[in-house]
Each structure stands twice: as structure tokens, then as C-alpha cells.
Amino acid sequence: MSSSYYFKGITLLITHYNRSKSLERLLRSFKDQGYQFEDIVVSDDGSKIEHMSCLLSLQKEFEFNLVTTPENKGLGNNINKGQEAVKTPYTLYVQEDFVPKALFLEKLKFSHEFMEAHSEFDMVRYYAYFKYPSLKPFRNGFSEMVFNWWSVTGTYRKFYYYSDHPHLRRSNFLDKFGRYAEGVKGDVTEYRMMMSFLKNKGKALFYEDYNDLFDQVNSSSEPSTMKRNFWRESNSWAISALRHLYRHLRFNYDYHF
Structure with a gap:
């Protein structure tokens, strides 16, 4: 186990649904790599009883705040109730099928410092399927995301400014950008938040080597639920x-x- 580092003011928020082994892998990875958060919130979306049993066992070991619902209500509700349980200024949002790589601890330190020093930034993104098309170099491998709707750079990909992939954000996120859409499919929830983030002039940093900080792992026993x-x-x-x-x-x- 590496030496530990305490991230004061940051809550790790994990959304979970029927993938308790994936959740255990994520929590254990953070612990083994030396992360200590001020709080951990696991928001469960009405998982099956066998997964709930695992969650209760994991809660004893990792001492997280478990937020539940009696029935599945979708991604939007799951993020909303999880975010509402966060009491710290910052939220590190990670879905249960991700695993942090060794470099992430250093980059989380940097991005926390950036957010403290620059109030204009609402979030810092750590993972993506492609590089955001318009970036302004910032520092330590991060760049500021620049959105101009009239720009031909990246065509429609310039709209993919917000993402549900791992990111650090201010915990007043729902106040500024509204609640996540509920009662719709997960990709629609993400799309609507993307548009809200753009229309409300959100600003974010993006880690340019976006495959270096997290792995997304979907096993055959616990495949993606999307x-x-x-x-x-x-x-x-x-x-x-x-x-x-x-x-x-x-x-x-x-x-x-």
C-alpha cells in the first residue's frame, strides 16, 4: 500500500446499480493507492437483494454513506440523491465500473488546487472516449475547454463538453445547472445535462492524456447496465x-x- 493522502473538502460520490463486485474493486483501488476522502457516498439505484447484501458488507469495511431507493428510478435520480447527500465543497464523481490508475492521485491534487484558486471552473474532467476538439493549454497536463457554437472545429463534437465520466466538480453543481433529468434513459439524462452546462456557461478543465488516469472495466459477470x-x-x-x-x-x- 502506498502512503496515504487526505483530500480534505472532497467527497467521493459513486453511483451503483447491480455491480457490487465492480464497486468493491473501485473502493479497494482507492484505498490501496492511499486515498483518504473527507466522505464517501454510494448512491444505489434499487439493486437486487444479493447486491444490497454485498453493499451492506462493504459499508462496514469502507465506512461509506449509503443512499438507497426501494425501486430502480434511473441514472438521473441516482445522481441527484447522491449529490444531495454530499456535504463537502467538492465532489469527485465516479461510476462503479471505473478504476483509478497510479497517476490519478497526483492529478487529483493538482486539479483540487486549480479549483481552489480559480473560481471560474465548475469541473475538471479525467476520462473521455475522444479528445475534446478545442482546448487551451493550462498546466500540468490540463487544458481549458473552449466552446464556440459557431466554430467548425470538431463539428458537433464540440458540444460534448459535459460528461458523466469521472470528474471533480463543485458540490453546488445542481444549484447552478439544475437537477439531472429523471424518468428518462441514462443517455438522455447525460445529454440534457450537457446542454444545461453549455447554456449556463459552465467552464471546465480537461486532462489531455485522457486514457492515463482511469480504466473502465466491464466484466462478463458484471457488464455495463447502459x-x-x-x-x-x-x-x-x-x-x-x-x-x-x-x-x-x-x-x-x-x-x-
């Missing part, structure tokens, strides 16, 4: 072209109207 349709996943050239055109038109329309 279901995507054929339209979103197909690699067909024709469908891909239509998808890109649709997103370009839809994102611009939703942003403006």
Missing part, C-alpha cells in the same frame, strides 16, 4: 453518416431553441 440501440452503435457507413448529420442538426437546434 443499453444502447442499433442507431447509436451501428458501424454501417450509411448509418454513421446519417448519425453524424442528425447530431449536428439536433445539437445546434437544442442549444439555440
Whole structure:
């Protein structure tokens, strides 16, 4: 085990649903790598009884605040009730299928310092599927994300400013950007928060080597619970072209109207 570091003012918020082994892996990774948070909140979305049994056992070992619901209410409700349980100024949000790499501890220290010194930043992003298309170098491997709706750089990808992937944010996030949409699919919840973040002039930092800080692990025993349709996943050239055109038109329309 490495030497420990206490992140005062930061709560680790983990959303969970039917993947208790993944949750255990994440919690143990943080512990073994020496992280100490002021608080840990696990927000469960009505998991099956066998997973709830595991959660109660893990709670005794890792001493986290468990926030539950009697039935599955979706990603939006799960994040909302979890965030409401946070009492510290900052929230490190991580879904249960991620694992921090060795470099992350150092980068979390830096990003916490950045947030303390620069009140204009609302969040710091650590993971992505692609590099954000418009970045202004900041320091220590981080860059400021720059959104200009009229810019041709990145086409519609410039709208992917907010993400549910691991990030550090101010805990007044819901006050500034509104609650996460409830009663809709998870990808719709994320999309609506993305638009709210842009319309409310949110500002964020992005770690440029975005694959260096976290691994996303979906095992065969605990696969991803996010279901995507054929339209979103197909690699067909024709469908891909239509998808890109649709997103370009839809994102611009939703942003403006």
C-alpha cells in the first residue's frame, strides 16, 4: 500500500446499480493507492437483494454513506440523491465500473488546487472516449475547454463538453445547472445535462492524456447496465453518416431553441 493522502473538502460520490463486485474493486483501488476522502457516498439505484447484501458488507469495511431507493428510478435520480447527500465543497464523481490508475492521485491534487484558486471552473474532467476538439493549454497536463457554437472545429463534437465520466466538480453543481433529468434513459439524462452546462456557461478543465488516469472495466459477470440501440452503435457507413448529420442538426437546434 502506498502512503496515504487526505483530500480534505472532497467527497467521493459513486453511483451503483447491480455491480457490487465492480464497486468493491473501485473502493479497494482507492484505498490501496492511499486515498483518504473527507466522505464517501454510494448512491444505489434499487439493486437486487444479493447486491444490497454485498453493499451492506462493504459499508462496514469502507465506512461509506449509503443512499438507497426501494425501486430502480434511473441514472438521473441516482445522481441527484447522491449529490444531495454530499456535504463537502467538492465532489469527485465516479461510476462503479471505473478504476483509478497510479497517476490519478497526483492529478487529483493538482486539479483540487486549480479549483481552489480559480473560481471560474465548475469541473475538471479525467476520462473521455475522444479528445475534446478545442482546448487551451493550462498546466500540468490540463487544458481549458473552449466552446464556440459557431466554430467548425470538431463539428458537433464540440458540444460534448459535459460528461458523466469521472470528474471533480463543485458540490453546488445542481444549484447552478439544475437537477439531472429523471424518468428518462441514462443517455438522455447525460445529454440534457450537457446542454444545461453549455447554456449556463459552465467552464471546465480537461486532462489531455485522457486514457492515463482511469480504466473502465466491464466484466462478463458484471457488464455495463447502459443499453444502447442499433442507431447509436451501428458501424454501417450509411448509418454513421446519417448519425453524424442528425447530431449536428439536433445539437445546434437544442442549444439555440
